[in-house]
Amino acid sequence: DVKVTQSSRYLVKRTGEKVFLECVQDMDHENMFWYRQDPGLGLRLIYFSYDVKMKEKGDIPEGYSVSREKKERFSLILESASTNQTSMYLCASTPGRLATEAFFGQGTRLTVV
Amino acid sequence: GNSVTQMEGPVTLSEEAFLTINCTYTATGYPSLFWYVQYPGEGLQLLLKATKADDKGSNKGFEATYRKETTSFHLEKGSVQVSDSAVYFCALSDEDAGNMLTFGGGTRLMVKP
Numbered sequence: 001d002v003k004v005t006q007s008s009r010y011l012v013k014r015t016g017e018k019v020f021l022e023c024v025q026d027m028d029h030e031n032m033f034w035y036r037q038d039p040g041l042g043l044r045l046i047y048f049s050y051d052v053k054m055k056e057k058g059d060i061p062e063g064y065s066v067s068r069e070k071k072e073r074f075s076l077i078l079e080s081a082s083t084n085q086t087s088m089y090l091c092a093s094t095p096g097r098l099a100t101e102a103f104f105g106q107g108t109r110l111t112v113v
Numbered sequence: 114g115n116s117v118t119q120m121e122g123p124v125t126l127s128e129e130a131f132l133t134i135n136c137t138y139t140a141t142g143y144p145s146l147f148w149y150v151q152y153p154g155e156g157l158q159l160l161l162k163a164t165k166a167d168d169k170g171s172n173k174g175f176e177a178t179y180r181k182e183t184t185s186f187h188l189e190k191g192s193v194q195v196s197d198s199a200v201y202f203c204a205l206s207d208e209d210a211g212n213m214l215t216f217g218g219g220t221r222l223m224v225k226p
Contacts, residue, residue: 101162
């Protein structure tokens with residue numbers, strides 16, 4: 001069964017902390033994505049990756065970075081967490097550049113205090 | 114650029130009522146269209162999809178027809194259940210935009226017994 005796993009369901013961090021959100025997929029998918037979900041704004045793309053060590057900015061990359069050292073793992077990094085980064089973060093993957101259906105993790109609800 | 118517009122919620126219905134959630138899109142190419150569902154506390158999962166004009170996607174009693182002439186992909190269900198309470202997202206994937214998924218803002222459905 002297809003699986004995308006995010007390391008934490010809930011996180012509480014302090015302003016200024018460096019935060020790592022981890023995502024692992026077991027389907028050998030090439031493409032991985034990080035979205036944030038906020039009420040009334042839907043899903044917004046932060047960063048994505050089509051291959052190992054490759055990354056592309058999405059619509060709202062400011063304040064974030066990513067790392068993809070292995071095909072199955074895609075990490076989202078908040079360099080210095082701020083309260084406006086309190087949100088639900090969703091990781092997704094797709095098999096191959098021309099594939100269309102995305103598989104999502106269960107989400108990480110991050111609160112920055 | 115691409116965009117997806119769906120009706121704002123929440124939509125509140127009684128059990129066994131008829132459901133319609135409107136979705137219209139703008140795309141530069143010839144997109145594939147999707148409906149994703151997010152149950153409380155979970156990530157998104159694919160509900161149904163359609164890849165070309167006049168295709169009908171269906172799953173779990175839900176249906177949506179790809180209407181190219183009206184650029185629409187409205188979600189319908191003849192008789193909703195309490196278990197259908199969730200947030201529904203319309204989305205498109207356009208090969209001209211690298212097959213990135215573009216999401217609508219989401220519509221929360223609440224079904225009362």
